[in-house]
Amino acid sequence: MAEIVLGFATSHGPLLATPPHEWDLRGAVDRRNSELAWRDKTYDFASLLQARGPEFVALNAADVRADRFARCQRSLDELGRVCEEANPDALLIIGDDHHEWFMPDIQPAFSIFHGDQLLNRALSEAETEHQNSFGLSYAAQIYYPERDETYACPSALASHLVSSAIGSGFDVTSCAAQPSDAGVPRRLGHSFGFIYRRILSKRPPLIPVMVNTYYPPNQPSTRRCFEFGRALGRALKAWPGGERIAVAASGGMTHFVVDEEMDARLLDAMRTRDYERLVSEPEIYFRSGTSEIKNWIVVAGILAETNLAMKIIDYAACYRTEAGTGSGMGFAVWR
Numbered sequence: 001m002a003e004i005v006l007g008f009a010t011s012h013g014p015l016l017a018t019p020p021h022e023w024d025l026r027g028a029v030d031r032r033n034s035e036l037a038w039r040d041k042t043y044d045f046a047s048l049l050q051a052r053g054p055e056f057v058a059l060n061a062a063d064v065r066a067d068r069f070a071r072c073q074r075s076l077d078e079l080g081r082v083c084e085e086a087n088p089d090a091l092l093i094i095g096d097d098h099h100e101w102f103m104p105d106i107q108p109a110f111s112i113f114h115g116d117q118l119l120n121r122a123l124s125e126a127e128t129e130h131q132n133s134f135g136l137s138y139a140a141q142i143y144y145p146e147r148d149e150t151y152a153c154p155s156a157l158a159s160h161l162v163s164s165a166i167g168s169g170f171d172v173t174s175c176a177a178q179p180s181d182a183g184v185p186r187r188l189g190h191s192f193g194f195i196y197r198r199i200l201s202k203r204p205p206l207i208p209v210m211v212n213t214y215y216p217p218n219q220p221s222t223r224r225c226f227e228f229g230r231a232l233g234r235a236l237k238a239w240p241g242g243e244r245i246a247v248a249a250s251g252g253m254t255h256f257v258v259d260e261e262m263d264a265r266l267l268d269a270m271r272t273r274d275y276e277r278l279v280s281e282p283e284i285y286f287r288s289g290t291s292e293i294k295n296w297i298v299v300a301g302i303l304a305e306t307n308l309a310m311k312i313i314d315y316a317a318c319y320r321t322e323a324g325t326g327s328g329m330g331f332a333v334w335r
């Protein structure tokens with residue numbers, strides 16, 4: 001029987017690769033964003049600044065930024081060490097697609113890739129310029145390779161996950177080939193590329209599980225994400241192969257408006273296995289980047305089917321404007 005030997009969860013936001021004195025590159029994007037989602041309301045930058053008060057000026061000081069950036073790097077390095085030590089035969093990553101594979105024409109709520117290999121494509125010149133215009137010049141280096149990289153995929157196990165999920169009442173989208181435009185494969189989403197580029201030293205075979213956390217109108221609820229995770233956990237344990245499997249969540253925590261209280265509540269609910277509390281936050285709180293916490297909730301569901309205990313490596317709120325925008329950076333491991 002397959003064994004789940006490791007779980008981990010990591011934020012993947014661009015500040016993790018951007019020198020702190022350059023965080024304003026992303027802050028500039030927030031300043032022109034008229035749809036900053038915070039709890040149950042939506043703000044433009046000026047109204048958010050008014051709603052949140054003055055405390056974030058100090059939290060944008062150079063030394064605070066530098067300290068939090070350094071903590072994030074240590075956490076990512078620690079995750080790398082943990083993965084190297086576990087040396088899994090396969091890695092299941094739960095991530096959201098950011099209109100990288102799937103476009104608005106077809107947007108599955110849950111999908112599982114079960115082909116034989118995946119291409120993490122290097123950016124073209126035009127794509128690099130597009131990334132730069134969103135302040136992502138540093139982040140692109142840890143999302144995408146300099147040259148195309150190919151990752152093997154355990155297709156039989158992935159197909160088993162698709163059929164098992166269907167059997168558990170989750171009508172997941174089956175994805176056997178990387179979508180392409182005019183013969184050019186679309187880019188592997190940065191939810192997945194980030195983990196291969198920044199955390200892993202080896203390249204275990206990958207099963208990408210894509211959850212539409214982000215885009216209305218078909219985002220699955222937190223409760224549904226948790227139950228989907230449980231179904232995946234049962235399916236992994238039932239797989240007759242002897243693989244040692246790691247599972248990972250990519251993304252989150254609250255962003256682009258950071259909500260440290262919400263992050264703390266959710267981390268605590270996951271750590272203490274208080275699953276009812278984990279799925280009881282108002283659904284509207286999970287919008288924009290904050291929605292990616294649903295990837296963590298899927299992983300918490302998978303790990304609920306094991307005896308592995310969650311340890312929070314660190315949580316560092318990284319602020320890039322005086323209105324409290326940035327990313328709540330969380331890092332956790334289940335062993």
Ligand SMILES: [Fe+2]
Nearest residue numbers: 012251252292
């Ligand atoms: Fe993301």
